[in-house]
Amino acid sequence: MRGMEKSSKLPKLPLVLTGNRLRDGDVVYFDGSDWTGDLSGAALAEDEATARRLETIAGDSAGVVVDAYLVTAAKGEDGRPAPAHYREAIRASGPTIDFGETA
Amino acid sequence: MYRYDEFDEQIVRERVEQFRGQVERRLDGSLTEDEFKPLRLMNGLYLQLHAYMLRVAVPYGTLNSAQMRQLALIAERYDRGYGHFTTRQNLQYNWLKLVDVPDILGLLADVGMHAIQTSGNCIRNVTADHFAGVAADEIEDPRPTAELIRQWSTLHPEFEYLPRKFKIAVTGAEEDRAAVSVHDIGIRIVRNEAGEVGYRILVGGGLGRTPMVGKTVRDFLPRVELLDYLQAILRVYNRHGRRDNKYKARIKILVHELGAAEFTAQVEEEYRQLERDGIAVAEAELARIAQYFAPPPLDERAEPSDLLAKAREADPALELFARHNLVPHKVRGHTALVLSVKPIGKPPGDATAEQMRVLADLAEQYSHGEMRITHMQNVVLPHVRLDDVPAIHERLLEAGLAEPNAALITDIIACPGMDYCALATARSIPIAEDIQRVFADPARQAEIGKLSIKISGCINACGHHHVGNIGILGLERMGRENYQITLGGDPGNATTLGERLGPGIDADAVPGAIEAIVDTYLELREGPEEQFLTTLARVGHDPFKPALEAKKETADASA
Ligand code: HEM
Numbered sequence: 295m296r297g298m299e300k301s302s303k304l305p306k307l308p309l310v311l312t313g314n315r316l317r318d319g320d321v322v323y324f325d326g327s328d329w330t331g332d333l334s335g336a337a338l339a340e341d342e343a344t345a346r347r348l349e350t351i352a353g354d355s356a357g358v359v360v361d362a363y364l365v366t367a368a369k370g371e372d373g374r375p376a377p378a379h380y381r382e383a384i385r386a387s388g389p390t391i392d393f394g395e396t397a
Numbered sequence: 398m399y400r401y402d403e404f405d406e407q408i409v410r411e412r413v414e415q416f417r418g419q420v421e422r423r424l425d426g427s428l429t430e431d432e433f434k435p436l437r438l439m440n441g442l443y444l445q446l447h448a449y450m451l452r453v454a455v456p457y458g459t460l461n462s463a464q465m466r467q468l469a470l471i472a473e474r475y476d477r478g479y480g481h482f483t484t485r486q487n488l489q490y491n492w493l494k495l496v497d498v499p500d501i502l503g504l505l506a507d508v509g510m511h512a513i514q515t516s517g518n519c520i521r522n523v524t525a526d527h528f529a530g531v532a533a534d535e536i537e538d539p540r541p542t543a544e545l546i547r548q549w550s551t552l553h554p555e556f557e558y559l560p561r562k563f564k565i566a567v568t569g570a571e572e573d574r575a576a577v578s579v580h581d582i583g584i585r586i587v588r589n590e591a592g593e594v595g596y597r598i599l600v601g602g603g604l605g606r607t608p609m610v611g612k613t614v615r616d617f618l619p620r621v622e623l624l625d626y627l628q629a630i631l632r633v634y635n636r637h638g639r640r641d642n643k644y645k646a647r648i649k650i651l652v653h654e655l656g657a658a659e660f661t662a663q664v665e666e667e668y669r670q671l672e673r674d675g676i677a678v679a680e681a682e683l684a685r686i687a688q689y690f691a692p693p694p695l696d697e698r699a700e701p702s703d704l705l706a707k708a709r710e711a712d713p714a715l716e717l718f719a720r721h722n723l724v725p726h727k728v729r730g731h732t733a734l735v736l737s738v739k740p741i742g743k744p745p746g747d748a749t750a751e752q753m754r755v756l757a758d759l760a761e762q763y764s765h766g767e768m769r770i771t772h773m774q775n776v777v778l779p780h781v782r783l784d785d786v787p788a789i790h791e792r793l794l795e796a797g798l799a800e801p802n803a804a805l806i807t808d809i810i811a812c813p814g815m816d817y818c819a820l821a822t823a824r825s826i827p828i829a830e831d832i833q834r835v836f837a838d839p840a841r842q843a844e845i846g847k848l849s850i851k852i853s854g855c856i857n858a859c860g861h862h863h864v865g866n867i868g869i870l871g872l873e874r875m876g877r878e879n880y881q882i883t884l885g886g887d888p889g890n891a892t893t894l895g896e897r898l899g900p901g902i903d904a905d906a907v908p909g910a911i912e913a914i915v916d917t918y919l920e921l922r923e924g925p926e927e928q929f930l931t932t933l934a935r936v937g938h939d940p941f942k943p944a945l946e947a948k949k950e951t952a953d954a955s956a
């Protein structure tokens with residue numbers, strides 16, 4: 295897990311908590327009480343205290359989510375979280391290419 | 398074809414049940430992820446960006462129709478209807494759920510397949526020339542040797558926890574199509590002056606972060622000594638390989654740090670001290686295994702085939718296909734047919750369940766039930782009568798597998814890159830697709846001739862970019878994807894690593910830059926017979942450098 299020790303430096307704010315669900319590997323985000331597949335529904339931590347709370351949740355979630363980590367997000371115009379990096383954009387929306395039956 | 402014996406069958410079944418238990422214990426919380434991860438990796442199961450990815454072993458790339466149909470069934474039932482053929486002659490599923498994997502492994506076991514040793518710091522599945530047993534330039538079929546090594550290395554207690562993963566490749570042909578000198582151990586079947594068949598052993602090749610070409614440690618090893626000699630190499634590696642640093646742990650680093658001469662001396666010393674009682678066993682075993690790989694009964698037939706010649710004349714699409722996708726077979730009147738899994742503008746190596754079934758049917762009807770997966774991410778029907786090519790071509794057209802581009806510029810190798818891979822720094826597949834579109838015209842491809850483009854989405858080099866005539870490496874620069882282009886790589890007999898052409902460029906500039914490189918080559922080559930690498934060796938990198946700049950401008954201008 296990246297940067298999960300208590301004293302660790304946080305990624306740049308604002309950020310969200312994300313990981314892959316253990317059972318099926320789906321990308322999930324912490325929405326404040328549960329995990330959701332939708333980045334725009336994630337809880338956006340804009341200050342350090344909130345970010346640290348998310349960090350604790352990451353540590354406690356290992357039974358349902360694999361390798362949960364905090365990652366910088368953008369704040370969209372509607373105030374909801376959006377990806378700040380292309381890696382997170384691809385995680386959030388899936389491969390950028392046609393695949394399988396649609397290819 | 399080789400069949401698992403009861404012993405193998407039992408091991409595989411036990412592993413499936415063992416893994417089922419491990420998954421259950423992970424799900425109920427009795428295993429932590431740290432405990433579970435090495436266990437799932439040992440069964441070929443990775444967690445990627447969007448889902449679990451399972452890597453299914455296809456030993457030396459050979460599989461039969463029943464196995465291919467089972468792969469199709471799994472793709473349909475548990476994935477999203479497709480699978481991905483890789484440069485390791487494997488098949489990967491991209492969209493699996495952890496809870497389904499034990500059942501999937503069970504289905505694989507039903508057809509003698511598994512995912513063992515496709516991951517982890519063990520001896521990985523041995524790869525071999527995909528034209529094994531077929532190629533006209535072959536001294537001997539490499540698969541009995543590969544299989545002997547597989548049996549010896551499978552779950553070998555001494556080599557389950559090596560400093561790092563360990564890859565072995567074998568070729569028995571004059572032309573190295575298995576890229577043996579970029580493997581940890583490369584084995585070439587050779588004949589000595591006395592006419593005896595034995596092995597040349599290369600050690601310490603590899604790609605990845607620190608690409609190296611393997612060094613010959615033994616020019617001629619008598620055949621019966623193979624396993625003992627490999628044992629000596631692995632013992633030296635196991636003892637001295639760098640376990641302290643993952644990036645320095647591959648045997649290539651050890652060979653490099655010690656120097657080839659010192660490394661060889663240590664291996665020879667270790668070898669002298671080995672108790673060699675395994676030899677007779679190996680000899681008998683090799684003979685036993687070789688029977689399984691006995692070629693199918695093929696009758697010599699007229700060559701060239703009148704039927705095919707007439708059909709080629711009548712059908713330009715077939716003509717193109719036959720010109721590029723047929724490979725000479727040992728037996729007159731036959732061919733090894735390359736089915737390109739590289740349709741223009743689609744992800745290289747992806748095949749749908751429907752396509753897999755077509756492949757299985759064609760293999761059954763026309764190729765003695767046998768197929769090969771190539772490290773070029775294509776499929777081969779190894780034993781086809783020339784007379785049957787027109788009928789096969791028709792079925793391939795319907796299935797979208799008739800692209801006449803084998804070994805041409807659109808026959809691109811690309812790793813999954815950031816569209817799937819958790820380690821990626823950039824995407825590979827869309828770059829491959831864009832380049833394919835630029836060169837889609839078959840006449841233009843034919844004019845360019847053989848030219849390989851290989852793309853990796855990070856420094857791990859799964860797409861073999863170092864040994865592409867044109868290599869493309871996707872990196873990140875200031876929050877954007879950035880691509881480095883290398884020229885001059887060659888995986889074959891004269892293994893060469895490509896050299897960087899210049900600074901990295903943006904994704905949208907890549908197709909234009911490749912086009913400019915190819916145009917420069919066409920301008921400078923001394924004739925259509927002169928291949929890209931020959932021209933490059935003659936003129937050097939300099940004439941190609943403007944390609945990076947010029948095309949950035951046109952890309953900017955059109956943006
Ligand atoms: C998508 C998940 C994948 C992951 C996580 C992955 C990971 C890696 C890593 C970490 C290395 C470098 C190992 C080292 O140098 O010690 C590597 C090397 C390699 N991978 Fe992959 N890989 C993946 C997919 C693939 C695919 C799809 C292919 C085939 C198309 C492939 C073929 C290779 C090859 C041939 C190498 C050898 C490079 C060498 O000789 O060092 N990998 N992979």
Ligand code: SF4
Pocket residue numbers: 812813814815818819820821822853854855856857858859860
């Ligand atoms: S080269 Fe990198 S991006 Fe491509 S598959 Fe390998 S690890 Fe993933």
